[in-house]
Amino acid sequence: MSKRLRTTRHALAAATAVLTPALAACGAGTGSDHTSGMPGMNHSGTPSASAGAMASMPGMAGAATGNGLAAAKDGYRMTSTAGSLPAGKATDYRFTITGPDGNPVTDFAVDQTKRMHFYAVRTDLTGFQHLHPTIAEDGTWTAPLAALQSGTWRLYASFTPESGTGKGKDFVLSRTVKVSGMAMTTSLPKASGTTAVDGYTVTVKGDLMAGMAHQLTATVSKDGKPVTDLQPYLDTYAHLTAFHEGDLAFAHLHPETKVDGDHGGPALTFHAEFAQSGNWRLFLQFQTGGTLHTAALTLHVG
Template identity: 40%
Template sequence: MNDQFPVSTLRLALVVAGLVLALIAGFGIGRLNPHPSSVAGTATTAGTDHAHAAGTPAHEHAEGAMEVGGLAVTAAGHTLVPLDGTFTAGRADEFRFQIQEAGQRPVTRFAIVHDKPMHLIVVRRDLTGYQHLHPTMAADGTWSVPLTLPEPGSWRAYADFATVTPDGVQTPVTLGVDLVVPGAYTPRELPPATRTATVDRFTVDFQGDPRIGVYAPLAFRVRVGDSTPTLERYLGAYGHLVVLREGDLGYLHVHPEPELAGQAMMFRLTMPGPGRYRFYLDFQVAGEVYTAEYTVTMP
């Protein structure tokens, strides 16, 4: 024996020191990336950035494929239960539904994500007729919203939300269900791929190259002739980008960076795989919301 520590003891000390440093670093990272949360009745506020399901806290993204939502009526222990699903073309009806958990119990605690506890996206299966709606909830957990489906066909409704447990744990979920409008239905072909959209008096261009499995920057700029209108925050952000995949109607809801960059809305998006997609960009000018639409093809 000598007066020096045995090699095994020295190794153990180094491992313990490394674990302590890792815990300290992890605590520091968590402090640098807070996500404010406050319960008020049935709702909580959550920070949101980039591409994710509604309710996902602020976070860093790793490289990898983005998982689409809205493919199932049941996910993460929650079920979308429509109380009516057949509509008359062109007639204003009320769409009523519940989000139920085990035992068919209606959920009544939801997070407020981008100013609303529920985002309802409705589109026909040929990706026409896009609507972004915000239902209201009754005390028994029944959601309702006026809904007009202008043409016959099969439509898809996406309930995009996050539930909240009594101890504040949030579960972001996107569920999808089909709605039916009886009548003769001729699907429309998707418009050709383009980087420019015209809506009302606005021309909206986007720059950047979407990539599969890699987060790529996309910049959307709104113009009126040679001038740039003043963009306003809509639902807490300068823009909202919904991405739907042709065929299975896989769903993404993407939020931009908190501030404009040179008067452009900046998004970071990873595409989930090859195929044709429809982009729907909601933005607000002078208190009115507009939607620019694009077809994007991923080889």
């Protein structure tokens, strides 16, 4: 089953659950693993996962994976013995996904050529990494993290079991780790629909409201001219991830633009669902000439 169909199915289920009681009441970088950008930010050159869109009930948000802030959901759990990590140097983070039977899960569905998508986000949203870890025969995943700044980081695992009770269901689970040293926090940049990275200008527009599904559009330009040479990035021209200021809730942003050779852009559309109002930090990753770029900006959701 495709991720688009899975998302649609879960959206319909969520919509039914909301409408039923209401009706009753009415009587009715580069190609390498890591590149660097703004201070305190690490960007993985590894492509990312995101697909699907809600096909019915416009304006009604589906929540297939929750907000990503729990280490366990529906019997599946993200476990790790690492409660802390060193600062200032590359390190491996190892973890396991266990199923309802308590055993490590080893059978995962492939989503945009990867079976696991992993994010590392610093609590003040100045640090971001997007990786694709490898799995050992015993079910242990290893994520090769680039150097982390001191402070608290939340680590997210996004996956879909290929078998078991959770087969076909999308999960985002997470855990926190402390990175050694004295942490210096940075205030989140003010909300703005425009940002620049590596000579490119990215503009994001959308009438965003919490709890509602909307279309969000990102436009890429360079030197005042539209960019039309975006390269495919794991079955899409760009990957967009968002995290809520304060609690780091994970938002589900799915690309809708179809891929057609090495001439994507300038406009890219996304199906956006923000569960909470407030400021969200968005990380848009796109590729040109074999180089991955990561643009970060703050958007306010009403």
